[in-house]
Amino acid sequence: MKAAVVTQLGSPLAMEDRPIPSPSAGRVLVQIEASGLCHTDIHAANGDWPVRPVPPFVPGHEGVGVITEVGEGVTHRKVGDRVAIAWLGHACGHCAHCISGWETLCEQQQNSGYSIDGAFAEYAVADADYVVPVPDGVTSLDAAPLTCAGLTTYKAIKVAHVTPGERVAVFGVGGLGHLAVQYARLVGAEVIAVDVTDEKLALARQLGADHTVDAARTDAAEAIAALGGADVVIALAASARAFEQAFASLRRGGRLVCVGLPPTSDGPMALPIFDTVIKGISVIGSIVGTRADLAEVFRLHELGRTRVIAEQRKLDEVNSAIFDVLHHRTSARIVFEL
Helix, strand or coil: CEEEEECCCCCCCEEEECCCCCCCCCEEEEEEEEEEECHHHHHHHHCCCCCCCCCCECCCCCEEEEEEEECCCCCCCCCCCEEEECCEEECCCCCHHHHCCCHHHCCCCEEECCCECCCCECEEEEECCCCEECCCCCCHHHHHHHHHHHHHHHHHHHHHCCCCCCEEEEECCCCCHHHHHHHHHHCCCEEEEEECCHHHHHHHHHCCCCEEEECCCCCHHHHHHHCCCEEEEEECCCCHHHHHHHHHCEEEEEEEEECCCCCHHHCCCCCCHHHHHHCCCEEEECCCCCHHHHHHHHHHHHCCCCCCCEEEEEHHHHHHHHHHHHCCCCCCEEEEEC
16 A cells, blocks of 8 residues: 655655555554645654654544454444544543543543554554544545544634634634634634735635734734734644734633644743733643544534635645645645545
C-alpha cells in the first residue's frame, strides 16, 4: 500500500510502498477513502511539541474509509462499515476520566498519526472500539475534516457553555475556524471572525459571521472592544501572540477557550493575573472531543446544519500541501483523496 511516512522529524514526508497490515484482536483494517490534513499533523512531522512522536510513523487523524477486515473478537463492527479514525485512537476505558465521559483526558491514551500509525495511507489499522460510524448522508470528503476540525471546534463551543445572544470571537478562520463560526451560530451567538487574510474573512462572512476583524491591519482586541467585547473567544490560531490578543478581547466575565497548540518555540502565553481576577475571566483548555461528540457532529452535518469547505489533493502531494497550509494558501481544509 502507499503511505506518507515521517522518517525524520523536520524532514519532508517520504512516500513509501508498505505491506497492507493485518488487524490484531480488537482491531479493524480500514481502506481509507479520504484523509484530512490537520495542522497537528504538521506539528507531529516537525516534532514541535514537548512529547515528540518517534519516527518512522504515518500521520493522519481525519481518516474515513470502509472496514475490509476485522480482528479476533470484534463483533460490533463488520466488513463494509464506513468509519472515521479520529485523534483518540485508544484509551484505557476504566480510569476516572474514561468512565466519566472525558476519555480524551485519559493518561494512557494513544493518538492516531502520533503515537500509532494514522490515516495518510491507503489502509490503516484502528481500535474497533474507537472508530466512529459515518452516516450514509455524510460524504467521506466532508466526514474527514469533521473528524477533527469539526469535532474540536464543536467541543470548544460546548465547553464554553455559549448561550444565545452572547458574542463569540473565533480567532483563526481556517480548517477549524470555518466550522467554529458555524457551531457558534448554531447555538445563537453573535459571531466575530478574526483572521489575517481577506479570503478567510470573506469565507467567514459567507458562513454567517456577523463581524470580521483583519488582525493584519488592525489591533484585534481594540476592534472587538469597539463592538462591546467578546463573551467567549475560541482561540484557534497557533500563535502565543494571538492567544494574548484573544484574552485582551474579552469583556468582564468572559471565557477564553484555548484550542490551538503553538509550537514550543513560540514561547508561553502571558496571562495577566490582575485582569484575570478583577474581570472574572475564565481560561478553559479544550482538547478535541469524544466518540459521542463526533457522532453528534456527523448528525448535525447530515441534517444540513454545517458546510465543510475542503480542497482535494492526492496523497503524493502531501509535502506541497503542507507548504500551502503553512503559507496560508488554502481556503480551509485540505483532504487527501485515496
